[in-house]
Amino acid sequence: MSLGPRLDLRQSQSLVMTPQLRQAIKLLHASNLEVAAFVEEELERNPLLERDEGSVSVAPEAPVPDAAEAATSDRIAEVPLDADLSNVQEDGDSWQPALGPGGRSDFGDGPDTLDGAAAATVSLRERLAEQIRLSFPEGRERMVAAALLALLDPSGRFLADPAQVAGALGCEQALVEAVRGRLMRFEPVGIFARDLRECLEVQLIERGRFDPFMARLLDNLPLLAQRDMRGLQAACGVDAEDLAEMVAELRRLDPKPGAGADDALARPVQADILMRPDNDGGWVLELNLETLPRVLVNRGFAARATVSCKDREGRNFLQEQLQSANWLVKSLEQRSNTILRVASEIVRRQDAFLRHGIEFLRPLILRDVADAVELHESTVSRVTSNKYIQTPRGLLELKFFFTTALSGASGAEAVSAESVRHRIKSLVHEETAESVLSDDAIVAKLREEGVDIARRTVAKYREALRIPSSVERRRQKAAG
Numbered sequence: 001m002s003l004g005p006r007l008d009l010r011q012s013q014s015l016v017m018t019p020q021l022r023q024a025i026k027l028l029h030a031s032n033l034e035v036a037a038f039v040e041e042e043l044e045r046n047p048l049l050e051r052d053e054g055s056v057s058v059a060p061e062a063p064v065p066d067a068a069e070a071a072t073s074d075r076i077a078e079v080p081l082d083a084d085l086s087n088v089q090e091d092g093d094s095w096q097p098a099l100g101p102g103g104r105s106d107f108g109d110g111p112d113t114l115d116g117a118a119a120a121t122v123s124l125r126e127r128l129a130e131q132i133r134l135s136f137p138e139g140r141e142r143m144v145a146a147a148l149l150a151l152l153d154p155s156g157r158f159l160a161d162p163a164q165v166a167g168a169l170g171c172e173q174a175l176v177e178a179v180r181g182r183l184m185r186f187e188p189v190g191i192f193a194r195d196l197r198e199c200l201e202v203q204l205i206e207r208g209r210f211d212p213f214m215a216r217l218l219d220n221l222p223l224l225a226q227r228d229m230r231g232l233q234a235a236c237g238v239d240a241e242d243l244a245e246m247v248a249e250l251r252r253l254d255p256k257p258g259a260g261a262d263d264a265l266a267r268p269v270q271a272d273i274l275m276r277p278d279n280d281g282g283w284v285l286e287l288n289l290e291t292l293p294r295v296l297v298n299r300g301f302a303a304r305a306t307v308s309c310k311d312r313e314g315r316n317f318l319q320e321q322l323q324s325a326n327w328l329v330k331s332l333e334q335r336s337n338t339i340l341r342v343a344s345e346i347v348r349r350q351d352a353f354l355r356h357g358i359e360f361l362r363p364l365i366l367r368d369v370a371d372a373v374e375l376h377e378s379t380v381s382r383v384t385s386n387k388y389i390q391t392p393r394g395l396l397e398l399k400f401f402f403t404t405a406l407s408g409a410s411g412a413e414a415v416s417a418e419s420v421r422h423r424i425k426s427l428v429h430e431e432t433a434e435s436v437l438s439d440d441a442i443v444a445k446l447r448e449e450g451v452d453i454a455r456r457t458v459a460k461y462r463e464a465l466r467i468p469s470s471v472e473r474r475r476q477k478a479a480g
Contacts, residue, residue, distance in 0.1 A: 024331040028338065028379070031386040032272040032291035035335070039293050039328075048302050048318070048325045052294035124188075124258060125149065125269075131186045136179075137464040139418045140358060143400060144169060144179045148192065150269050150388065150395045156258020157199075158192045168394045170357015188257035196255055197221060203253045213238055217246050224250075271390035273343050273398075283354075285343050285389075287336055295332070297325045341373045342383040343398065350401050354391055361418055364402050420451055421461050428467050433477035438470040 027035055043049050128149055136142035147169055151160045166173040183192040184202045193199035197218045204210035216236040223231045233243050270291050278284045302322050309315050352360035370377045384398035403418050427442055439458045446453050
């Protein structure tokens with residue numbers, strides 16, 4: 001056995017993430033507004049890029065396909081976005097990007113880049129979305145909460161009519177109000193309130209300072225605005241000293257919890273994808289070009305500049321800019337096609353929800369869509385992040401349409417976990433004092449209806465719905 005040094009040849013395969021691929025992946029994950037900001041920077045930096053002023057005003061559109069059409073649709077092969085990048089090594093030779101004017105990296109993570117801008121701060125809307133994911137179990141309540149978040153005013157107020165929201169979502173107004181009541185306790189407290197009084201009341205309750213005297217003060221806020229202290233004393237039934245303490249307590253509250261929290265919330269959510277019915281009773285999807293500029297490569301200027309440039313360094317610069325411009329245009333085209341393909345498949349599968357309401361939301365996971373459109377799950381995950389679609393049910397994030405499934409009994413079709421929760425709630429609502437259902441009895445009824453579910457799953461869903469146990473329900477019905 002030799003212990004000396006030697007040379008061996010080994011052959012292996014690996015996926016190398018080039019700067020161009022990295023840029024394309026960022027564009028796919030970003031929203032239209034983030035992409036527009038990035039494109040504006042590129043238009044200023046790259047002399048070979050120009051805005052497509054003569055483009056048609058109608059956005060690229062796609063009819064909602066069936067599964068076969070989605071599987072055979074054309075793809076642009078130049079941008080290999082469809083890959084699992086969980087185990088990727090960087091190209092040691094080409095990873096260092098070319099430097100633009102002033103030494104700025106074209107693909108860096110500084111504050112002027114797409115990733116840097118997104119990572120610099122976490123927006124209030126993102127923090128609220130995270131609180132929703134942690135506070136609401138997957139199901140109707142989380143879906144309603146997501147819809148309310150999309151309608152939030154820049155000041156932090158919820159100005160939409162709950163009755164109209166309930167009608168658009170196809171659910172009860174009581175559910176919308178119950179969800180909004182929980183959202184108002186999120187951080188910052190008072191967000192999602194409909195008016196100043198409600199906002200201040202929630203904050204006082206959280207501080208343990210809400211009492212009948214404070215309630216009277218909140219009922220007479222116009223007198224406080226007019227500085228009518230004597231009128232307030234009479235209305236609240238307190239003396240001048242107590243009133244001064246109460247007013248001081250109000251001044252420590254935040255009347256507009258969302259205002260000034262960050263710029264991201266001040267910028268309202270805009271649809272990345274627009275949806276409209278077609279003449280055949282189906283749907284047509286199109287990208288919202290009002291939030292997505294289109295760019296072209298000025299090849300004529302590039303050719304003239306290259307011919308007139310006598311300096312080698314200048315020619316190299318022009319070549320790098322031309323390559324960067326070409327790749328950006330291809331990346332934007334690939335992004336548009338991929339978003340439309342994924343959104344079309346989602347709409348096709350959730351057609352019943354779009355037409356009839358939230359109770360008809362079908363079970364759907366990333367793998368279902370990925371298999372139908374022949375993309376990797378990671379690609380579908382990027383496409384559905386930070387993208388909003390304008391639907392007949394309101395402005396919804398693409399992630400909204402995904403919900404887990406429960407298998408059907410005896411080979412029956414799988415059902416949405418949300419529809420099972422709704423059925424459990426209905427069964428409990430129909431109970432009488434003599435017919436209170438145990439978890440095992442609920443399991444038996446659901447299996448009769450074709451839902452294969454375990455007792456512990458029923459118990460988990462029941463607790464998530466805040467439904468007491470059968471023993472407690474029997475006691476309550478007997479007492480009342």
